[in-house]
Amino acid sequence: MQLEAHGIGHRYGDLAVLDGLSFTVEEGRVLAVIGPSGCGKSTLLRILGGLVAPAEGEVRARGEAPADCLNPFTYVFQDFALLPWRTVAGNVELPLEAKGLAADARRERARDALARCGLEDFATAYPRQLSGGMQQRVGIARALAVRPAVLLMDEPLSALDSQTRDLLKEDLIRLWRETGATTVYVTHNLSEAAELADDILVLSRRPGRERARIAVEAPREERRRGDPLVVGVEERLWTLLRSEAAEAALEVVA
Amino acid sequence: MSAREPAARAPSLSAAAPGAEGQPGRDAPGVRPVGHAAAAGDGSARAVELRGRGFEPRLRPAIAWLGLLGLLVLWQTASATGILSDFTLPSPARIGRALAELASSGELWGHLRASAGRIAAGFALGFFTGVAAGLAIGIFSLWRSLGLPVVSALFPIPKIALLPLFILWFGIGEWSKIATLAFGVFFPTVVATYGAVDGVPRTLVRMGQSFGLGPGAITARILLPGALPGILSGARIASSIALILVVAAEMIGAERGIGALILTSGHLMQTDRLLAGVVVLSVAGLLLAWGLGALERRLLRWR
Numbered sequence: 001m002q003l004e005a006h007g008i009g010h011r012y013g014d015l016a017v018l019d020g021l022s023f024t025v026e027e028g029r030v031l032a033v034i035g036p037s038g039c040g041k042s043t044l045l046r047i048l049g050g051l052v053a054p055a056e057g058e059v060r061a062r063g064e065a066p067a068d069c070l071n072p073f074t075y076v077f078q079d080f081a082l083l084p085w086r087t088v089a090g091n092v093e094l095p096l097e098a099k100g101l102a103a104d105a106r107r108e109r110a111r112d113a114l115a116r117c118g119l120e121d122f123a124t125a126y127p128r129q130l131s132g133g134m135q136q137r138v139g140i141a142r143a144l145a146v147r148p149a150v151l152l153m154d155e156p157l158s159a160l161d162s163q164t165r166d167l168l169k170e171d172l173i174r175l176w177r178e179t180g181a182t183t184v185y186v187t188h189n190l191s192e193a194a195e196l197a198d199d200i201l202v203l204s205r206r207p208g209r210e211r212a213r214i215a216v217e218a219p220r221e222e223r224r225r226g227d228p229l230v231v232g233v234e235e236r237l238w239t240l241l242r243s244e245a246a247e248a249a250l251e252v253v254a
Numbered sequence: 255m256s257a258r259e260p261a262a263r264a265p266s267l268s269a270a271a272p273g274a275e276g277q278p279g280r281d282a283p284g285v286r287p288v289g290h291a292a293a294a295g296d297g298s299a300r301a302v303e304l305r306g307r308g309f310e311p312r313l314r315p316a317i318a319w320l321g322l323l324g325l326l327v328l329w330q331t332a333s334a335t336g337i338l339s340d341f342t343l344p345s346p347a348r349i350g351r352a353l354a355e356l357a358s359s360g361e362l363w364g365h366l367r368a369s370a371g372r373i374a375a376g377f378a379l380g381f382f383t384g385v386a387a388g389l390a391i392g393i394f395s396l397w398r399s400l401g402l403p404v405v406s407a408l409f410p411i412p413k414i415a416l417l418p419l420f421i422l423w424f425g426i427g428e429w430s431k432i433a434t435l436a437f438g439v440f441f442p443t444v445v446a447t448y449g450a451v452d453g454v455p456r457t458l459v460r461m462g463q464s465f466g467l468g469p470g471a472i473t474a475r476i477l478l479p480g481a482l483p484g485i486l487s488g489a490r491i492a493s494s495i496a497l498i499l500v501v502a503a504e505m506i507g508a509e510r511g512i513g514a515l516i517l518t519s520g521h522l523m524q525t526d527r528l529l530a531g532v533v534v535l536s537v538a539g540l541l542l543a544w545g546l547g548a549l550e551r552r553l554l555r556w557r
Contacts, residue, residue, distance in 0.1 A: 046460075049464060051460055051463065071464075071465055071466050073464070074464070075461070075464045077457060077461060081455075081457045081458055081460075083458065083475075083476065083479070083480075084556055084557075085480070085482075085554075086556075094465065094467075094475065095466065097471075097475075098467040098468070098471050128556070128557075142465075146465065
């Protein structure tokens with residue numbers, strides 16, 4: 001599915017957070033959205049998946065979702081958003097229950113998604129028994145189980161320590177290759193954007209406007225941490241963001 | 255704390271681990287704090303004084319039982335030696351005998367059954383309507399706007415004050431007592447429930463919505479289980495209120511029930527039977543709390 005944003009603008013009361021954003025994420029590509037804190041990245045993501053109504057503009061989807069897709073626009077949350085009273089398998093099955101899948105089909109899909117995320121041995125564990133990295137794997141497995149057409153990821157790795165983050169990056173790359181889901185990936189981490197994205201949308205300080213758009217042409221399987229190409233993209237992003245970030249840091253958050 | 259104190263203590267630290275400065279992050283590289291520099295010249299190493307002791311109370315069961323037993327022995331001795339008169343405060347042995355008589359004559363079970371029935375009916379009525387009302391207040395703006403002022407206004411009323419009114423409405427029989435209990439249980443349950451629903455993180459609700467869960471599924475699968483810990487601790491409070499209210503109601507107008515037993519024993523100056531009733535209440539309260547605790551452990555295994 002192709003995702004199109006047409007003139008998205010948003011405000012909370014008098015506070016304008018997004019202004020005139022238009023972009024297209026082509027089928028199967030990964031768009032990273034970066035910007036200084038408070039630039040409305042997360043709000044944009046919520047608008048894209050229909051969790052928040054934009055004050056201006058509209059979001060359109062083009063193309064058909066896969067036949068076995070149960071939830072075209074699917075989120076992966078920064079804080080994982082797992083139900084602590086459900087087991088790992090129970091969390092993955094929750095959206096499948098909501099779609100009225102029979103118990104057998106639910107279990108089958110959950111098992112498959114858990115296996116793909118390396119969680120098959122943890123199906124009966126409760127979230128609190130897992131590390132942050134494993135919990136986010138559950139969040140990703142839950143998203144995979146509905147066979148999404150569009151993945152909306154809100155700083156999915158930012159609650160994790162840096163080694164775990166590197167491991168999960170590899171998982172994400174593999175998952176994108178296997179599912180081909182169109183993805184919008186919000187992050188404030190420049191190296192995540194440089195290592196994972198096909199396109200990077202750089203937002204300005206609040207209200208978030210488009211500052212730049214960068215296409216990273218090298219296949220992400222070949223990008224490595226510290227690779228000159230990755231470092232080069234990071235440098236460009238930092239040059240774009242430096243002054244904005246400095247100003248944003250001085251701002252009193254409302 | 256005076257600024258001098260850390261400097262005075264610092265010697266042993268830096269002598270034991272030279273180079274490992276107290277707070278490496280704060281000191282500029284190559285700069286040694288004055289206290290540490292002075293310490294380096296001192297040369298002698300002393301053990302660091304342990305200061306992190308205490309403030310960790312633990313329950314030691316042996317001491318707990320011994321304490322309870324000691325109190326009973328003390329009481330029994332005071333009664334036996336005549337320090338306590340048998341009329342004002344009967345000895346534990348006499349209370350035990352009165353309790354045994356009440357039990358063997360079957361009188362106790364009649365009273366207990368009457369009280370337990372009222373508690374069960376009043377609690378069930380108040381609790382389930384309370385959870386429903388609390389959910390409505392926790393979910394809908396309209397119900398929150400309508401319900402909260404009413405709850406706030408009625409919550410602080412000692413519910414026993416309404417028993418005379420309920421007697422006028424429902425008669426002197428069971429229903430006026432059950433209504434008082436239900437009323438007393440309802441309000442704390444409402445408050446606990448909507449507070450617990452408010453406490454369920456909204457990201458979980460948005461997560462549910464983002465996966466296409468409808469309002470019913472969000473309530474049943476996210477809000478209710480998420481609020482369950484809060485609702486159950488509300489149930490604990492409500493159960494002790496129910497126990498208080500059933501005794502009070504039975505003292506106002508009942509022939510049967512533990513409250514009635516205590517009151518008539520008082521009128522007849524049978525302090526041993528009176529206190530036997532009190533013992534039964536204590537045990538009943540403990541059993542209620544224990545039962546709810548067991549229920550909590552079972553329902554909240556995930557914690």
